[in-house]
Amino acid sequence: MAIPTIASRLERRFIAMSDDARLVSRLREQLPPGWELTQAGDLDAVGGFEEILQYRFLLLDLDDASGFDPLDTLRKARVDMMLNIPIFCFGGARAVRDQARLARADRCFERDEIVARLGGFCEQFGWGG
Secondary structure, three states: OOOOOHHHHHOEEEEEEOOOHHHHHHHHHOOOOOEEEEEOOOHHHHOOHHHHOOOOOEEEEOOOOOOOOHHHHHHHHHHHOOOOOOEEEEOOOHHHHHHHHHOOOOEEEOOOHHHHHHHHHHHHOOOOO
């Protein structure tokens, strides 16, 4: 378990949970300087509560059924781990988005929209530094 420090909490990073290599590549291309993307297929691969809490936000692919269940990931983050980091979902059919909202996703976006919104997320969660 990594012990959170002030320096580690100030790192500008986020988690992208998607197996779509093309989309993740497009996200990496849009990263502002000083930001880091951690790609994961499972929250446990990122770490426990203390590690995940140090990330600024999480992007969750609702279309990705190959490596993980996005709705289970939401439940794990919100209910089991009681994490309160922003979780932005993208893709998925209308019914899946509705289920994601019920599972406490912060917002749901179209698949093509998430890359365009990344800069705004980084600005919003950059905390002025």
